Structure formats: C-alpha cells, structure tokens
Amino acid sequence: MRVFKFGGASVKDAEGVKNVVKVLTETGHENTVVVVSAMGKTTNALEGVVEAYFTQPESSKTALQDVEVFHQHIIDELFEAPNSPVSKRVKNLFEQCHTFLANNRSPHEAFVYDQVVSFGELVSTSIICAYLNHIGIAAEWIDARSCIKTDNFYRSAHLDWKRTQLAIQNQVQWRTLKITQGFIGSDDNNFTTTLGREGSDYSAAIFAYCLGATDVTIWKDVPGVLNADPRVFDKTQLLHHISYQEAIELAFYGASVIHPKTLQPLQRKEIPLFVKSFLNPTENGTQVGKGVRMRPEIPCYIVKKGLSLLRLSTRDFSFVVEDNISDIFKLLHEHKMSVDLIQNSAISFSVCINDKYHNVETLLHNLRARFDVQYTPNVTLYTIRHFEDDSATSLLKSNELILEQRTETTLQLVMK
Ligand code: ADP
Ligand code: ASP
Ligand code: MG
Numbered sequence: 453m454r455v456f457k458f459g460g461a462s463v464k465d466a467e468g469v470k471n472v473v474k475v476l477t478e479t480g481h482e483n484t485v486v487v488v489s490a491m492g493k494t495t496n497a498l499e500g501v502v503e504a505y506f507t508q509p510e511s512s513k514t515a516l517q518d519v520e521v522f523h524q525h526i527i528d529e530l531f532e533a534p535n536s537p538v539s540k541r542v543k544n545l546f547e548q549c550h551t552f553l554a555n556n557r558s559p560h561e562a563f564v565y566d567q568v569v570s571f572g573e574l575v576s577t578s579i580i581c582a583y584l585n586h587i588g589i590a591a592e593w594i595d596a597r598s599c600i601k602t603d604n605f606y607r608s609a610h611l612d613w614k615r616t617q618l619a620i621q622n623q624v625q626w627r628t629l630k631i632t633q634g635f636i637g638s639d640d641n642n643f644t645t646t647l648g649r650e651g652s653d654y655s656a657a658i659f660a661y662c663l664g665a666t667d668v669t670i671w672k673d674v675p676g677v678l679n680a681d682p683r684v685f686d687k688t689q690l691l692h693h694i695s696y697q698e699a700i701e702l703a704f705y706g707a708s709v710i711h712p713k714t715l716q717p718l719q720r721k722e723i724p725l726f727v728k729s730f731l732n733p734t735e736n737g738t739q740v741g742k743g744v745r746m747r748p749e750i751p752c753y754i755v756k757k758g759l760s761l762l763r764l765s766t767r768d769f770s771f772v773v774e775d776n777i778s779d780i781f782k783l784l785h786e787h788k789m790s791v792d793l794i795q796n797s798a799i800s801f802s803v804c805i806n807d808k809y810h811n812v813e814t815l816l817h818n819l820r821a822r823f824d825v826q827y828t829p830n831v832t833l834y835t836i837r838h839f840e841d842d843s844a845t846s847l848l849k850s851n852e853l854i855l856e857q858r859t860e861t862t863l864q865l866v867m868k
Pocket of ligand 3: 459460650
C-alpha cells in the first residue's frame with residue numbers, strides 16, 4: 453500500500469483538484485491512501501472565524517459564510533450541474549459548523565479552534581472524493597477522526613499509537629482508493645483534535661506507519677527538497693537523495709517543506725519518503741531513505757524570521773549553567789516559547805526564541821527580576837548545514853551579525 457499527501461497549495465482551486473486526478477492517473481491509484489489538507493488558505497480563514505467568535509461573535513458568521521462561498525465556487529466549476537449531492541453535503545458540513553458555534557458554551561479557545569478549523573479538511577476531502585467518483589475513479593471517503601486517536605491537547609494533540617494502529621487497521625481495507633484528511637484526529641470523547649499547523653505530512657506518515665506502507669509521497673509546488681527555500685534564495689538546487697537523519701535535521705531547523713514530525717515514524721519502519729512536484733509527477737524529486745548519502749552534497753540554507761534574541765547575565769556573578777539554567781528553561785516553558793538556539797558563557801546565557809503566543813512581555817518581566825536582560829526583537833536565524841568557508845559571505849554583506857554558533861556540520865547566524 454502507498455500513501456500520498458496533497459497539501460493546501462495543490463488543491464487551492466478547481467484546477468488543482470483536476471490536477472490531483474491527473475497525478476493519480478499518471479502514477480496509478482490501486483492500494484493507495486490519499487491524505488489531503490484544506491484547500492488553499494482555508495485553515496487561515498477558519499482561524500479567522502475562531503478569532504472573530506471570541507472577539508466579535510457576529511462577524512464570525514459572515515467569515516464562515518465566506519469560506520463556504522469559496523468552496524461552493526470550486527464545486528460549481530467541478531460539477532456542472534447545480535445542487536449536486538456534494539454541494540448538499542458541503543452545505544451540511546458548514547451548517548454543522550454554524551450550529552457548533554451557536555450552541556458552544558466552552559470558553560476553551562483551543563478546543564473551539566479544533567472543532568471549527570477541522571472543517572477545512574472535512575470539506576476538501578468531501579469535494580475531492582466526490583469528484584473522483586464523478587469522473588469514474590472509485591474512491592472511498594474515510595473519516596480520519598475515526599483513525600487518528602489522540603489525547604485532548606487541542607491544537608497540538610499527541611498521538612495514541614496503540615489505538616491509532618488498531619483503528620487504522622479496522623478502517624482501512626485494501627484495494628479501493630481511499631481519501632482521508634490530514635491534520636485532524638479525535639480524543640477519547642470523540643471530540644475533534646488537530647495535530648498542529650502543517651500537520652498533514654505527519655498524518656500521512658502515521659497512516660503509512662500503521663499500514664506498513666511501501667512508501668509515502670508528498671506532492672508539493674516545488675520539484676522536491678531543495679538546498680534552500682526558493683521563496684527566499686535565488687539559485688536553489690534539488691537534493692536527489694537524503695537520509696532520514698538529514699531530513700530530520702533540515703525540518704527541525706525550519707525547512708518548512710517537510711513537517712518535522714513526519715520523519716520519525718517513517719524512519720522507524722524504514723518506509724521511503726518521496727517529495728515530488730504535483731506539476732511534474734513523473735519526475736524523480738527527492739528520495740528520503742535509510743543510510744543514503746546526501747546527493748548532491750552541497751550547503752543547505754534554512755531561514756527563520758521574526759525571532760527574538762535574549763541575552764541574560766547574572767548580577768551576582770553566579771554561574772548560569774550551575775545555578776540558574778533550570779529556572780530559565782522553566783520560565784521559557786511556562787511562557788510557551790519555542791527555543792531555536794542557545795549559547796552560554798560562565799555568567800551569561802543567550803537564547804533565540806519564537807514567541808508564537810505573544811508572551812514575551814511577561815517573560816521579560818519575570819526574567820528581569822533576577823537577571824540583566826538584553827532583548828533584541830525581530831532577528832533572523834540562518835542555519836547552514838554542510839557549510840563551506842564562503843557559505844555565509846553574501847549573508848554577512850547585507851545583514852548585521854549578532855551571534856554565531858558552529859558545529860562540525862552546522863553554522864548558525866543570528867542577524868538583524
Ligand atoms: P503544502 O502545500 O504541502 O502545505 P508547503 O507550502 O507547506 O506545502 O511546503 C512547500 C513550500 O515549502 C515550498 O513552496 C517552498 O517555498 C517551501 N520550502 C521551504 N524550504 C524548502 C526547501 N528546502 N525545499 C523546498 N521547498 C522549501
Ligand atoms: N490545513 C492545515 C494547515 O494549513 C494542515 C496542513 O495543511 O498540513 O496548517
Ligand atoms: Mg502547508
């Protein structure tokens with residue numbers, strides 16, 4: 453069995469859905485599970501609905517109607533007849549979402565977020581599955597919430613591997629093409645959960661692991677994994693082969709082409725991962741596998757923007773590592789900061805953080821009670837894997853370097 457994953461960019465409009473059919477026709481679709489994300493920027497739009505629900509509830513209704521109109525246009529383009537069964541089904545899904553919002557009494561934002569944002573994937577897969585059947589490719593819709601079982605840590609739920617394994621084996625039988633949702637699952641009470649933004653790659657890996665799939669292909673708007681993000685760098689090159697370890701490192705440092713959690717389940721069962729272009733499905737793309745040497749072996753650039761740098765020093769000349777480090781990490785954790793780089797000397801400690809939840813002011817307040825703190829907002833972290841002597845030359849010309857760290861394979865530069 454194979455697992456395919458199509459992301460938001462590949463199904464952003466009716467043309468995209470038709471292209472999915474083209475990819476499936478060219479690559480064959482026997483024994484295939486297809487995991488699909490929400491269409492285009494739907495997840496962002498649904499996040500807007502949730503935000504409006506908590507700040508100005510009336511406007512959340514119109515925001516949700518806009519999302520529905522976007523999908524109904526796609527349906528109209530794909531299925532010429534008005535009032536097709538899929539149109540009714542999608543209308544019904546949006547009604548469920550409106551009803552949930554109207555009846556909800558939970559003030560728990562993350563819970564509400566998951567119940568609402570998950571409709572993006574439910575709708576996209578309903579449309580795609582119906583379209584495949586419409587044009588004569590038999591496909592079965594599977595509700596990922598009955599397969600992917602998680603805890604109730606809404607917005608970033610953790611997988612219950614045992615229950616998921618059993619559920620997937622019961623739900624997913626061989627042969628017919630299966631269409632299911634990325635990103636979503638459910639908890640013990642069958643409330644919907646989500647796995648974190650961009651989590652559909654991870655869903656594909658979970659299905660692959662539980663089914664013992666032969667391989668996974670994630671279809672992207674790029675030819676494969678490149679040695680840098682083409683939105684940021686001009687002359688990028690395709691990496692033909694990389695090891696699981698290399699792919700995990702690249703994803704961990706922020707190469708957003710693969711979600712970082714995707715690699716571990718695949719690596720555990722040695723399931724090869726292909727990253728290919730949905731525009732050129734017969735090209736080789738990138739293969740991620742066991743023990744393969746990186747080919748070509750060239751420097752890889754990863755950029756993370758909008759981070760903050762904190763430099764802490766002790767006032768009483770006490771050692772940072774021995775006396776203070778656990779307290780510093782406790783505070784970082786309590787304020788939900790993700791940490792991208794750390795560096796320390798005897799009495800000072802620098803940390804590059806991503807303040808996803810806008811908690812930096814209270815963090816600074818708490819840290820300043822004990823340390824001298826220098827705070828530099830809006831820095832960029834460049835990571836260069838397999839750097840060479842001149843790899844950073846052009847970056848250094850146009851940016852101000854404020855911190856540098858190197859290991860044998862990886863050079864990291866924090867710049868302003
Ligand atoms: P999806 O449609 O599956 O959500 P994403 O948009 O999340 O796809 O990922 C594809 C994007 O990742 C590309 O358009 C590209 O801009 C970006 N990207 C970042 N780093 C890399 C890299 N090293 N190689 C290829 N693409 C990269
Ligand atoms: N639709 C979700 C998101 O945009 C999940 C995904 O696309 O992987 O984050
Ligand atoms: Mg994405």
